[in-house]
Amino acid sequence: MIEMILHLIILSGIIISAGLVFAFRDLLSAAIAFAIFSFLLAIEFYILQAPDVALAEAAIGAGLTTAAFMIAIRGTVRREGDGI
C-alpha cells in the first residue's frame, strides 16, 4: 500500500521524460532526456525487486546508449531538420 506512492512518483517521472524526448528539437537534449528515462526505468525495476534486470538496464542505458548516441550525433547533424 505504502509503496504505491513510490510507484506513482517514478511512473509519472517516466511518462514526463518520455514526452520530453519527443518534445525537444535539439538532439543532444533528447539524448539527455532518454538517459533520464532509462535511469527511472532502472529504479522502477529495482523497486519491483528485480535487481538483475535493473543492473542490465543501467549498464545498457547509462554506458552504451549515451556514448553510441554521442558518436552518432557527431557523425551527422545536431539540430533536427537541418538535413545532411
Place this chain on the structure above:
Amino acid sequence: MIDIFYAAILAMLLLILVAGIRLAIGPTIPDRVVALDTINTLMVGSMILLAVYLGQTIFVDVAIVYALLSFLGTLAISKYIGGEL
C-alpha cells in the same frame, strides 16, 4: 507509523523531480547535463536507502555498478560538448 527510511526515500524522489524540472526548462545544454548528474547521484543514494528498506543485501551491488556507469554517460556528453569526441 511511517518508517524513517521510507520518509528519506520519498524526500530523495521529490528532489529527483525538482532536478527533472530543471532538465525540462533548462535554457542551455550544460544546465541539462548538471541536472542529469544530480539525478544520477540522488538515484544512487535512494537505491542504497531502498536496500535498507527492503532488507536485501544484494541490492547494494546494483548501486555500486550504477555509480560506476553513470559516470560514463556524463563523460561522453561532456566530451561531446567540449569538442574532443
